[in-house]
Amino acid sequence: MTEPAKRTARRRRLPPVETGLRGRCPACGEGALFAGFLKFHDECEACGADFRDEDAGDGPAFFAMFAVCILIVPMALGFGMATNAPMWLTLLIWGPVLIAACLYLLRLLRGVMFNIAWQRSAREVRNKDVQQ
Numbered sequence: 144m145t146e147p148a149k150r151t152a153r154r155r156r157l158p159p160v161e162t163g164l165r166g167r168c169p170a171c172g173e174g175a176l177f178a179g180f181l182k183f184h185d186e187c188e189a190c191g192a193d194f195r196d197e198d199a200g201d202g203p204a205f206f207a208m209f210a211v212c213i214l215i216v217p218m219a220l221g222f223g224m225a226t227n228a229p230m231w232l233t234l235l236i237w238g239p240v241l242i243a244a245c246l247y248l249l250r251l252l253r254g255v256m257f258n259i260a261w262q263r264s265a266r267e268v269r270n271k272d273v274q275q
C-alpha cells in the first residue's frame with residue numbers, strides 16, 4: 144500500500160460539517176480542533192491525530208467574506224438609506240457587526256474545511272512527496 148493510501152485508510156469518516164462546526168477533531172469527534180480562536184492544535188488531545196500536515200487554506204476566508212457581503216452589507220446600506228443616517232454613524236454601527244460576523248463565520252468555516260481536507264488527506268504537495 145502506498146503512503147497516501149495508508150494515510151487515507153486509517154482515517155475515520157465522521158461527518159466533517161458536524162465535527163467542523165463543533166470545532167472537534169475529524170478523527171474522533173471528541174478532541175478540540177482549535178488551540179486559539181483560529182489556530183489549530185498540532186495534534187488531537189483525545190486521540191493523537193496529527194493536524195500538522197493539513198490546513199484549511201484560503202477557502203474559509205473567501206466564503207466568510209462572500210456570505211457577509213451578500214447578507215450584511217446590503218442591510219448596512221439599507222439602514223443608511225432608510226434612516227438617512229450619516230456615513231460615520233452607519234460605519235460605527237455596522238462596522239463591528241461586519242467584523243464580528245466575519246470572525247464568527249471564519250472560525251466555523253475553518254473547522255468545516257479543515258475537517259473535509261483532513262479526512263481526504265488534501266494537503267499541499269511537498270518536495271518529499273514527489274522524491275523517491
Ligand SMILES: [Zn+2]
Nearest residue numbers: 168171187190
Ligand atoms: Zn481526535
